[in-house]
Amino acid sequence: MTPTLRHLLAYLLGAGLIAGFVYALSVLGLNPISLLEAGLLAMTPLALAAVGECLNEKAGVVNIGLEGILLITAVVGVWMAELPGFGGGMGILGGAVAGGLLGFGLGAISVYGKADQIIAGIGLNVFALGFVPFLFISLWATPGIRVFPAELMVPRILTPFGQFSPITLLAIVLAVLAHLLLHRTVLGFRIQAVGEKPEAADVAGVRVDRLRLLTSTLGGALCGAGGAFLPLGWFGGVVKEISAGRGFIALACVVFAGLEPLLALGAAFLFGFADGLASAVAVTPGVKERVPFYFVNMLPYATTLVVVALVIGRRRFPSTVGRPYARE
């Protein structure tokens, strides 16, 4: 079975499952429109993080710390939005900047410090687990939850099909741009060379380190935008567990998509749908009593596992990824 055929089958399977679910749940009382809305909202942070990470991994750098970046930038985003005169949009921007800084730092450690990228990423996640509660107390004097005024949220666009966030649109546009960047520009040409065989690029005169630093920063910035979106575009408040493993689901999207941004967008929608389903079930009256809360919450993770196990098979992190490149 060729990879393309496999992907197509996976998407059909996913679409079929989604259709089946939607039907089943509409029988139970859930509205398909609200499911689509929830699914797209859930897709957005995943897509942003995944597309950014696609670029990064194409250059041979893996950022396991996406989860940590999501957590920290969620807080930063809310803090920024609450500053006088700023608001939701600026909050997202602030999240992107913070994410870019974190990505830059991680990239510098990986590239110049020749770090084991997986361990450094895990370190970032652990750091965030500790630093974010600290930020909650220090910034807002609350132990774990911060709700902000609704007018600070990024406003939704109303269409006859439901309401959507402009950030969702942004995510789609960015995925397309990333695809064009990778496949149609000199920069993308060099990025892929650096990821496949850094020695070849180095000898050809390409600045491997600088390029990897760039992709790491870009990936972090996109992830940061996704992190800020979680409270500002979706939940309306921030809790210290707001990322809930989404950083790792984004990594699964990237692996699933073979590092291709457009495919990652599709994967993000698939996983996002499961994610959104969980949220929708938890809040829809009539349904939440009938479906056990705990099992629905397991759904995104179980879906990720099943898809990764069934479809990806032998696919894994590319072999050059994760290992630092050294000349001597």
Add this chain to the structure above:
Amino acid sequence: MAVPARVRLPLLRPLIEQLATIIFGLVVGALLMLPFGFSPLRAYRSLLAGAFGTIPDLLETLAFATPLMLTALPFSVGVRGGLFNIGAEGQMYLGAIGATMVAGLLPLPAGVHLAAATAAAMLFGAAWALVPALLKIWRGVHEVISTIMFNWMAFWLSTYLAVNFLGEPGRAERTVPALLTARYPVFTEDSTLTAAIFVAVALCVVVYFYLWGTRAGYEIRLAGENPEAARYAGVHAGKAILITFLIGGMAAGLAGASQIIGRPPAWSLYATLGNVVTLGFDGIGVALVGRNHPVGGVLAAILFGALAHGGRLMEYEAGVLSEMVRAINGLIVITLAAPEIWKLVRRRSAR
């Protein structure tokens, strides 16, 4: 058993390097505290005093160290075997559930009960590590993704079981406490340290002897160091992966047990899993500081236990949230991930 001085305890230079990393983490932590108006000096003074100030404090530090030396093992044994098992969280939750079930609901005669609860915990933990291992062996699924997914699923599963099946009647926030026959003996009245620490240290020592003193352990380390040479040496890759995961799962399960049947005053599992949560991730830092060595992990666990216990006093006296200790933990991990930093430092100091 002839094991010559093949002890891989850190020699002087690595010891200094690890200490320097810890100091670096503390310094950066201090820098992060300053903008918010906290005094790092007050914070760290309280940290030290809280950790080692009195005998009960020392014992309490050891009580915090007990689960950490165990949750370090999934990661450190994993690295030795060439993989990244970061599923200690989930494996630990299931271990706690197992211990609670046997300790709280299954009356057994005195000595047997404790052993059974401990064994159940290790069994549950190993079982939760089994599926990611098989997924890796059969489908090549990368364990970083699978173990994290399993961590989250374990969280929801354990919470569900704790609330719906193991809950103490009348007290919704935790499970039934361990029956008296299934509790580890306490050292003193004013600390939470129990004899569980002996079992923990014993397991670490056993793992050490296993990895360096047996043929199977040698093969696991070989598979981690050079998979192609391992094939050349006839090592069965799948078996090595499986054993590596199972050891980790057992250790994490025992860590879960240590918080239930080895930790007063609750002797039970909180419904929010609050008394076990994040200990798995903390274990990664412990493993790295211990240079991925089971015995090194014991020493590192004492250090991190000191940070955890001291952190509470730090929060009380200096107002710095004890979670900052976890942030410092993460910084240490990041620093330890980058060996070149040391080469740069060494080169500079050699000039």
Add this chain to the structure above:
Amino acid sequence: MRDIHKVYADGTVALRGVDLHLSRGEVVGLLGENGAGKTTLMKILSGLLRPTRGEILVEGRPVDFRNPGDALRVGIGMVHQAFTLVPPYTGLENIILGQEAARALLPPRTGAARERVEALMAETGLAVPLDDPAESMPIGVQQRVEILKTLYRGTSVLILDEPTSALTPVEVDDLFRFLGGLRATGKSVVFITHKLKEVLEISDRIVVLRGGRVTGEVTADRATPERLAEMMVGRKVVPRVSRAPHAAGRPVLVVRNLGVAGDRGAPAVRDLSFDVRAGEVFGIAGVEGNGQSELVQALTGLRRPDGGEIVLEGARIARLNPLALYRRGLGHIPEDKARFGLALTFDVAENSILSRQAEPRFLTGLGRLDWRRIVTYARELVEGFKVVTPGLRATVRSLSGGNQQRLLVGRELSKSPVLIVAMHPTRGLDIASTVYIRELLIGIRDEGAAVLLVSADLDEIIELSDRIAVMYEGRFIGAGQAEEFSREEIGLLMGGITADGGARTSAPTSAPAAD
């Protein structure tokens, strides 16, 4: 280059004050044995490494290269020993990488580039398929892409590192003709090699390195192999191993109709049949990539054959795992010691039992390792095979390549095998270790073992083998007693060119084994 010193971060001193000068239109041969520092020196010249001390002057002006791009801008380019092509990229893409003639966010100008490359190909006579992916190209063609890549950037100084190691003799002639052409157009070439014959053939001037220093410099017309060998090794003649004729005994290894698939599914070994008898060295010559690796892997339990049978001492072994094979008397010296045969971060004692860790001799009850016995055994190995090491607990990575291989060979030979499979046993080693290991192989053959030697080093094959076969595209295209072949004949066979008349066949030279 003046007074170049290079000390690596871990303390290894690679170069101790080397001077080198290069003129226009000159081919300089940089000669030295493995580890002498030739590659390091040229990596510094091409900008990949920076010298710890010393300076480089181009046309009289001092330059400081911080990366290969700087050197390329000045016109210096290097073709490395391990190829630096991006495997899935096409020939054209590999050539223009880094020189796409467009700004970062615009598409690369492949149309204009293609014209330039085609002009370059016509000018130099080097033809490559521009639209095939690099990974599908044979090694000789990949090398041409590498050369084109360097020339595309307008280099005037071309550095080649051991360019002939993977070429057939015919391809080597083509390469030398091309280099002569370059010289005629005024470009300069630095040719790194350890092969005396080649350096004499192609160079105008020869510079010899040993231990990081220049030990001699001489023009080619005044150089003799003896003088060069002396400068290279400190001895007048490179010692050869003496091989007394030895009567071969019964067949120890019998291979019939063996077929083995390569990594991509295509057959790498096709319908191969041969015997190896006790007390003989059977040498398989051939350029790398013709199925030798797959053959050796099938024989040593690391790859499953598709068809045919392998019989060792009368027992079928085709699908057994390595440990079972070792138990039956197989010894395996793998093609890359660091990759397959040793664990570099483990110490000497632990490596001494690698592949022997299941033997009861090294175990006590319950699967525990008997370290006392292992240490004793390791000490015997180190002393018996002259492994230079600070101690048994030193990590194997800290040993030199020659000592690592001695440890490995010693380990395999101490299994008292009936069959030794040795692939590239002396590749990359210093002369002393090379000679020693070759003597060991002859020694074990004299004691009655069967030795299967696979090597791309023609001298090694000729020196050691009683019988020779040449492997090409998965088959033997020539086989027979060593004396029946001339060096030139083997060279041609390696390139796939059979003697006219077809006198040489790939039939086995002994009767099929009874089962």
